[in-house]
Amino acid sequence: xxxxxxxxxxxxxxxxxxxxxxxxxxxxxxxxxxxxxxxxxxxxxxxxxxxxxxxxxxxxxxxxxxxxxxxxxxxxxxxxxxxxxxxxxxxxxxxxxxxxxxxxxxxxxxxxxxxxxxxxxxxxxxxxxxxxxxxxxxxxxxxxxxxxxxxxxxxxxxxxxxxxxxxxxxxxxxxxxxxxxxxxxxxxxxxxxxxxxxxx
Amino acid sequence: xxxxxxxxxxxxxxxxxxxxxxxxxxxxxxxxxxxxxxxxxxxxxxxxxxxxxxxxxxxxxxxxxxxxxxxxxxxxxxxxxxxxxxxxxxxxxxxxxxxxxxxxxxxxxxxxxxxxxxxxxxxxxxxxxxxxxxxxxxxxxxxxxxxxxxxxxxxxxxxxxxxxxxxxxxxxxxxxxxxxxxxxxxxxxxxxxxxxxxxx
Numbered sequence: 001x002x003x004x005x006x007x008x009x010x011x012x013x014x015x016x017x018x019x020x021x022x023x024x025x026x027x028x029x030x031x032x033x034x035x036x037x038x039x040x041x042x043x044x045x046x047x048x049x050x051x052x053x054x055x056x057x058x059x060x061x062x063x064x065x066x067x068x069x070x071x072x073x074x075x076x077x078x079x080x081x082x083x084x085x086x087x088x089x090x091x092x093x094x095x096x097x098x099x100x101x102x103x104x105x106x107x108x109x110x111x112x113x114x115x116x117x118x119x120x121x122x123x124x125x126x127x128x129x130x131x132x133x134x135x136x137x138x139x140x141x142x143x144x145x146x147x148x149x150x151x152x153x154x155x156x157x158x159x160x161x162x163x164x165x166x167x168x169x170x171x172x173x174x175x176x177x178x179x180x181x182x183x184x185x186x187x188x189x190x191x192x193x194x195x196x197x198x199x200x
Numbered sequence: 201x202x203x204x205x206x207x208x209x210x211x212x213x214x215x216x217x218x219x220x221x222x223x224x225x226x227x228x229x230x231x232x233x234x235x236x237x238x239x240x241x242x243x244x245x246x247x248x249x250x251x252x253x254x255x256x257x258x259x260x261x262x263x264x265x266x267x268x269x270x271x272x273x274x275x276x277x278x279x280x281x282x283x284x285x286x287x288x289x290x291x292x293x294x295x296x297x298x299x300x301x302x303x304x305x306x307x308x309x310x311x312x313x314x315x316x317x318x319x320x321x322x323x324x325x326x327x328x329x330x331x332x333x334x335x336x337x338x339x340x341x342x343x344x345x346x347x348x349x350x351x352x353x354x355x356x357x358x359x360x361x362x363x364x365x366x367x368x369x370x371x372x373x374x375x376x377x378x379x380x381x382x383x384x385x386x387x388x389x390x391x392x393x394x395x396x397x398x399x400x
Contacts, residue, residue, distance in 0.1 A: 049259045058258075059249045061371040065382055072381075076391075171261040181272075182265055187387040191276075 004033045004196040007177040009165055010111070011042040012091030012098075012125055013054075015070050015084075018115040019186040020174040022079055025108040027189065033196045037102045037111065039095040040162040042088075042173055048166070053088050055172065070119075073186075080120045089118055090126040092158075097131060097149040099158050106138045113137075204231070204396040207377040209238040209365055210311070212291030212298075212325055213254075215270050215284075218315040219386040220374040222279055225308040227389065233396045237302045237311065239295040240362040242288075242373055248366070253288050255372070270319075273386075280320045289318055290326040292358075297331060297349040299358050306338045313337075 008024055010017035028035045046053060056063045067083050074081035094114040101107055113134050117123045123130060128146065135142035148154065165175070169182050176183040176192035178199055183192035208224055210217035228235045246253060256263045267283050274281035294314040301307055313334050317323045323330060328346065335342035348354065365375070369382050376383040376392035378399055383392035 055255075055258070058255070059371045061366070061369050065369060065371065065384060068382070069384070166261070169261050169265060171259045171265065182268070184265060184269070185387075187385075 004031070004199065005036060005178075006033050006192055006196045007036045007038050009038040009040055009170055009173055009175040009177065011040060011173045012094050012111075012114050012118060013088035014042065014173040015066070015087075015119060016186045017174040018119045019070075019073060019077070019079070020189050021108075021111050021115050022077070024189060025112075027193055031193050031197055033193050035108070037098060037107050038161060038165070039098040039102075039111075039158070040165050040170070040173070041092065041095060041158065044159075044162055045166050045171060049171075080116070082120055082122050084118055084122050089124070091118070093126045093128065093131055093149070096154050096158055097135075097145060099161060100149045100151075100154045101145060104140075106140065109138055110134065204233045204399065205236060205378075206233050206392055206396045207236045207238050209240055209370055209373055209375040209377065211240060211242040211373045212294050212311075212314050212318060213288035214242065214373045215266070215287075215319060216386045217374040218319045219270075219273060219277070219279070220389050221308075221311050221315050222277070224389060225312075227393055231393050231397055233393050235308070237298060237307050238361060238365070239298040239302075239311075239358070240365050240370070240373070241292065241295060241358065244359075244362055245366055245371060249371075280316070282320055282322050284318055284322050289324070291318070293326045293328065293331055293349070296354050296358055297335075297345060299361060300349045300351075300354045301345060304340075306340065309338055310334065 006028060008020070010021060024035055043053070046055065049055070051058060056066050071081055071083070091114070098107065098111055101110070104110075114125055117130060117134070118125050131146060132142040135145050168177065168180070172184060174184075174186055174189070176189060178192055178195045181195060183189070183195070206228060208220070210221060224235055243253070246255065249255070251258060256266050271281055271283070291314070298307065298311055301310070304310075314325055317325050317330060317334070331346060332342040335345050368377065368380070372384060374386055374389070376389060378392055378395045381395060383389070383395070
């Protein structure tokens with residue numbers, strides 16, 4: 001009997017991953033479920049479907065609705081929200097940092113703050129200075145963390161992680177794996193956590 | 201102060217509309233919310249986005265996941281489920297019947313049974329004999345109901361209703377309107393019902 005575990009796959013550009021990131025750490029801790037943080041880049045996955053970027057861009061009505069829905073859901077959960085002036089934002093640098101430090105005790109805080117930069121502060125997230133400030137706020141040696149995040153090994157590992165997600169059937173974010181079972185979308189987060197408990 | 205009302209927009213080809221249809225009548229009655237049944241045809245809406253049919257068909261991984269997710273959700277809700285051998289099924293005839301009889305006291309039962317034909321019995325739903333049997337089971341004069349459903353007025357009204365949905369921002373199904381506020385997806389059904397109560 002193992003400890004219950006959930007894999008959380010997310011992209012810092014994904015607005016619905018902002019919702020999941022805001023809640024997963026608390027919801028998982030309350031249930032005694034361990035979260036494995038799995039940043040990926042949705043770009044290659046969407047391009048494989050023939051799209052330039054987010055599938056929401058394929059239907060103007062759906063894209064317009066998405067912003068309305070996010071504002072509504074954030075209001076319901078008392079989460080701060082500002083519609084970003086750029087979408088989707090490039091999040092390669094924070095994804096590399098998150099991958100390089102996925103086991104760090106500050107990973108949940110780091111990811112939460114990157115999502116807040118994007119969806120509350122409307123700020124560039126693929127920015128070395130912004131990441132350095134954020135790491136320093138978390139009490140981390142920023143230069144060392146940035147250097148390891150930008151190593152060839154981590155760059156390759158992020159490509160490999162994205163490819164592994166696609167091979168396991170992932171097609172968007174947020175996504176949650178419990179073993180081989182894939183849950184997709186913020187509204188399936190609690191189902192996935194419950195499944196993690198029943199599976200162990 | 202008006203009675204709370206929700207508009208339920210659905211397509212008989214839509215598997216997630218099967219889930220909503222199975223629950224909306226009971227959930228709305230418990231809250232004292234009146235349901236306005238709004239069948240539409242998603243085909244023209246999806247073709248406007250450049251697709252032949254369902255957006256799920258745009259990503260093979262998402263399409264494969266959809267069937268897994270539906271089986272899982274039906275199991276959780278103790279709803280019968282069989283993956284249909286044809287997807288999406290043409291549902292023009294039942295949509296016309298539902299539109300012509302949207303105010304009938306048997307509309308919820310009719311819609312539920314059409315969805316069960318598609319997603320439990322794996323049967324053709326655009327079939328005059330099947331619809332005649334179903335109407336007879338509901339104690340209705342089947343030939344008269346079929347005749348009115350196939351009148352030029354009803355055919356045109358279904359096209360107009362679909363067009364009205366698109367103009368109001370609808371992009372998929374199941375969808376729920378509470379006033380001008382659009383809720384999309386089966387998992388937003390209860391949010392929409394709650395909004396209907398708070399809005400009245």
